[in-house]
Amino acid sequence: xxxxxxxxxxxxxxxxxxxRITAGPSGRKPRRKLSRRNIIVYGxxxxxxxxxxxxxxxxxxxxxxxxxxxxxxxxFAPPLEITFEPxxxxxxxxxxxxxxxxxxxxxxxSVRITVPSVIISIAVxxxxxxxxxxxxxxxxxxxFTILVVGAFIPYQVMIYPIVxxxxxxxxxxxxxxxxxxxxxxxxxxxxLLFRNYFAGLPEELFKAARVDGAGFWTIYFxxxxxxxxxxxxxxxxxxxxxxWNDFLFGVVFTRPEYYPMTVQLxxxxxxxxxxxEYNVNxxxxxxxxxxxxxxxxxxxxxxxxxxxxxxxxx
Amino acid sequence: MTAxxxxxxxxxxxxxxxxxxxxxxxMILTAVVIFLxxxxxxxxxxxxxxxxxxxxxxxxxxxxxRLWAAPRWIISIQNxxxxxxxxxxxxxxxxxxxxxxxxxxxxxxxxFRTIMLYPxxxxxxxxxxxxxxxxxxxxxxxxxxxSLGWTSFSFDPLYDADIVIYGILIAALWQGTGLVxxxxxxxxxxIDEDIWKAARVDGIPMWKTYVLIIIPMMRGVFITTLVIIASGIVKVYDLVVAxxxxxxxxxxxxxxxxxxxxMFQAQNLGQGFAAxxxxxxxxxxxxxxxxxxxxxxxxxxx
Amino acid sequence: MTSVxxxxxxxxxxAVTVLDRLNLDIDHGExxxxxxxxxxxKSTLLNCIAGLLDVSDGQIFIKDRNVTWEEPKDRGxxxxxxxxxxxxxxxxxxxxxxxxxxxxxxxxxxxxxxxxASEILQIQPLLKRKPSELSGGQRQRVAIGRALVxxxxxxxxxxxxxxxxxxxxxxxxxxxxxxxxxxxxxxxYVTHDQIEALTLADRIAVMKxxxxxxxxxxxxxxxxxxxxxxxxxxxxxxxxxxxxxxEAKDSRSFVRVNDVAFDVTxxxxxxxxxxxxxxxxxxxxxHVKVDEATESHEVHPATVDIEEPMGADNLLWLTLAGQSMSxxxxxxxxxxPGSTVRLSFDMAVASIFDAASENRL
Numbered sequence: 001x002x003x004x005x006x007x008x009x010x011x012x013x014x015x016x017x018x019x020r021i022t023a024g025p026s027g028r029k030p031r032r033k034l035s036r037r038n039i040i041v042y043g044x045x046x047x048x049x050x051x052x053x054x055x056x057x058x059x060x061x062x063x064x065x066x067x068x069x070x071x072x073x074x075x076f077a078p079p080l081e082i083t084f085e086p087x088x089x090x091x092x093x094x095x096x097x098x099x100x101x102x103x104x105x106x107x108x109x110s111v112r113i114t115v116p117s118v119i120i121s122i123a124v125x126x127x128x129x130x131x132x133x134x135x136x137x138x139x140x141x142x143x144f145t146i147l148v149v150g151a152f153i154p155y156q157v158m159i160y161p162i163v164x165x166x167x168x169x170x171x172x173x174x175x176x177x178x179x180x181x182x183x184x185x186x187x188x189x190x191x192l193l194f195r196n197y198f199a200g201l202p203e204e205l206f207k208a209a210r211v212d213g214a215g216f217w218t219i220y221f222x223x224x225x226x227x228x229x230x231x232x233x234x235x236x237x238x239x240x241x242x243x244w245n246d247f248l249f250g251v252v253f254t255r256p257e258y259y260p261m262t263v264q265l266x267x268x269x270x271x272x273x274x275x276x277e278y279n280v281n282x283x284x285x286x287x288x289x290x291x292x293x294x295x296x297x298x299x300x301x302x303x304x305x306x307x308x309x310x311x312x313x314x
Numbered sequence: 315m316t317a318x319x320x321x322x323x324x325x326x327x328x329x330x331x332x333x334x335x336x337x338x339x340x341m342i343l344t345a346v347v348i349f350l351x352x353x354x355x356x357x358x359x360x361x362x363x364x365x366x367x368x369x370x371x372x373x374x375x376x377x378x379x380r381l382w383a384a385p386r387w388i389i390s391i392q393n394x395x396x397x398x399x400x401x402x403x404x405x406x407x408x409x410x411x412x413x414x415x416x417x418x419x420x421x422x423x424x425x426f427r428t429i430m431l432y433p434x435x436x437x438x439x440x441x442x443x444x445x446x447x448x449x450x451x452x453x454x455x456x457x458x459x460x461s462l463g464w465t466s467f468s469f470d471p472l473y474d475a476d477i478v479i480y481g482i483l484i485a486a487l488w489q490g491t492g493l494v495x496x497x498x499x500x501x502x503x504x505i506d507e508d509i510w511k512a513a514r515v516d517g518i519p520m521w522k523t524y525v526l527i528i529i530p531m532m533r534g535v536f537i538t539t540l541v542i543i544a545s546g547i548v549k550v551y552d553l554v555v556a557x558x559x560x561x562x563x564x565x566x567x568x569x570x571x572x573x574x575x576x577m578f579q580a581q582n583l584g585q586g587f588a589a590x591x592x593x594x595x596x597x598x599x600x601x602x603x604x605x606x607x608x609x610x611x612x613x614x615x616x
Numbered sequence: 617m618t619s620v621x622x623x624x625x626x627x628x629x630x631a632v633t634v635l636d637r638l639n640l641d642i643d644h645g646e647x648x649x650x651x652x653x654x655x656x657x658k659s660t661l662l663n664c665i666a667g668l669l670d671v672s673d674g675q676i677f678i679k680d681r682n683v684t685w686e687e688p689k690d691r692g693x694x695x696x697x698x699x700x701x702x703x704x705x706x707x708x709x710x711x712x713x714x715x716x717x718x719x720x721x722x723x724x725x726x727x728x729x730x731x732x733a734s735e736i737l738q739i740q741p742l743l744k745r746k747p748s749e750l751s752g753g754q755r756q757r758v759a760i761g762r763a764l765v766x767x768x769x770x771x772x773x774x775x776x777x778x779x780x781x782x783x784x785x786x787x788x789x790x791x792x793x794x795x796x797x798x799x800x801x802x803x804x805y806v807t808h809d810q811i812e813a814l815t816l817a818d819r820i821a822v823m824k825x826x827x828x829x830x831x832x833x834x835x836x837x838x839x840x841x842x843x844x845x846x847x848x849x850x851x852x853x854x855x856x857x858x859x860x861x862x863e864a865k866d867s868r869s870f871v872r873v874n875d876v877a878f879d880v881t882x883x884x885x886x887x888x889x890x891x892x893x894x895x896x897x898x899x900x901x902x903h904v905k906v907d908e909a910t911e912s913h914e915v916h917p918a919t920v921d922i923e924e925p926m927g928a929d930n931l932l933w934l935t936l937a938g939q940s941m942s943x944x945x946x947x948x949x950x951x952x953p954g955s956t957v958r959l960s961f962d963m964a965v966a967s968i969f970d971a972a973s974e975n976r977l
Contacts, residue, residue: 041418048412049429055444055488056432062447074458075448127337135334143338143345150349152545152601156573156590160359160368160583161352184344191341204701204774207668208762212715213689216333222714226705245437247552252578262439266556269443278447289440296435297428304431304496 063283090284096267106264117182129194151188360587377588409494431492442556445485475565501535619802625674652823694763702747733764844974856941876937894971
């Protein structure tokens, strides 16, 4: 009931509104911390979080138990006596059916596969994406379309022809061959990633560099590269986890002595001979998952950006 | 724009933009030789009776007839259908609900996100082995529930041919829903804040806003996610190998495993090629309509 | 002496023709503005002159040298972009010298040129900073500096002020004009802002759909637009248009629009107006007199619908001959809505266009 209608002149405040209206809502809206909505939201999220964390917990707990304790206890119980023996065994002694020197061999194989694959695939794809974004030539879009569509073709369709090509090149079964395969199959997503990123940079920057007389490589190294560190990190995360986690290419394209860690892990756990040592298996599983997990926890938001970029169309 | 590298003379059509062309050689080789050539090669050889080595002696549709007569292939396809359908539905629903919960301006959003997404960093092999252990009937979930007093409780998907595919589904959802949640969350965050304000002023209940306004607006995100999940489903291989090795018996076989086994173990290349061609057709059925909807209409510049 | 010359220039993107046999000669030291709304081809033309776009046909000469196939760097041009396009990872100094270093010019010469450019533009204190540490105005100044150090005859500006706020825009506008007066380079300046065009240009080329509609000095463009498009494009609020028919009576000419007959006898027509001819009469808001004593002009009554006081000016929207028109009067003269005013027109500064061809008569 504010009395402002009668005339246009200012109404002295104390006439109509004596100080503050004491009755009725005033000030900050009261908010209950434990509203029904909050209970539902946080309750659900916490239950879901537990579901996601459970396997990790069970993995770690099991890997720290001795076999007798596993046989009598339940898998959710925390270890009574912590032992690191399963870890040592998984790393250095576990048998894969062929030999018994544990996962360490697979780990180093994976390193020798991942490092060159990541570097080469990113180098090739970034230059390629740059050419596509800024130096379009006739037919480029056609090849690019084939490449991106090819990303959806099941690997199984192309595996055997690649075996033949690699055999002709004399690198079938070697690390070099596997690096080539990773470069090939990383190309669609990485090229898309870099093309979109470079195309998103202001085109005028590229034009300015051209007026300044810079050519293809000068613009790439002097202008584009320094501006693109985040996307290179994203690409690295994408590739390190992807290549480290690969199983199929490792099985198909390498000889047993070059098997990556995932293949070795599977051989250790799923080999039928002998007594199943669940604690060793879980230790081996954690060891194999450790590298991508570390990358994930360290890179955090960039990882999310990476997979989102990898997943969203161009 | 078309930009050219050239001297002052009349430009040579082939030397124009030479550096860009050189830089694109790996892409062109991959696209033409591997993706296009390799696919055609496999399809062509699927009509031959290649055994240990590829041979060009055509036998018509023989390989396909044998393929569709093989119980193992039929089971593989059935598994793929059940697994594919359920994991599509569950990933989309769970992913969206989680994203909607995460979008309520909650505290600890980063922590929750980190927890939900970490399985995605793990390989299918690791995922399969962990869930193999969790679903172990002797020590895992079944034995725990029984030890709590419910002695008749039975849940051992990895040893029960009828439900083994659900065991794999659980592991796959654990690994992949975090990604779907992230994609959906990005989609939700991309929606104009003013839409929410308008809905609030209009007095539309929150769930109705989601169903009637937000989800239709996220059509693009849903379709993209759908395509990503679907093309991942067809490729599913490592997970099965690690979790069940196709067992018990052949109850959890999938097409990708069928292809691998016939190509590299049974030394029956023709069967492998025919099976992989069927996989290609499956993917094409998913991709072609999507590509048509997405890129077929207006030819817009990216 | 022509500085830049464009001959029969055509550009197609696939089936779309952006520029069609365009001709343009720009004199040495001239400030030419390419004006038009977005998509009219003005930036495309500038990019062709710069060598950043390949032409489909035709030739481009800069300082009488055929540069149609030359690289941008070899054309003797400097360019300033709307988004500044400063290299973000380089300091201001590095931004200025980058092109010169690519061209392998001796360091002493580079230093000299950078020093001179930064003095002219008063950006010496900023030389060590990164572009991200500069304000919009400072960034654009550096961008101009990058063109300046190239020591070239032709400057190309691609909407250089469009990213700035109104105040900075008018400040830098003056600065660019001052720069042109002291350097006397040829400058080609693309904009969609008619104020920039009118204030800066020696000549304006008004473009639409890849065709130059009119090429003339600003006052001619404003006062004697060549066709209906140019007339409507230049001026804010736009010129008032009345569609009508020519009538002749007692050796006087009229344009009849509904119930109103405008006496256009004093209009300096290029060709005789024929009775019965369908025409469009164009009157600028500021060329209409309101309630002023007139000797020879006839007077038309009209009613004020809306009044928009803008400080210096006062804009009246009224209805005449059944259609809405705007009139600009001095700011202190106020007419509340509903008041009746008496309008008179100075036909010597009016424009008449043929209704069919839309060209000036």
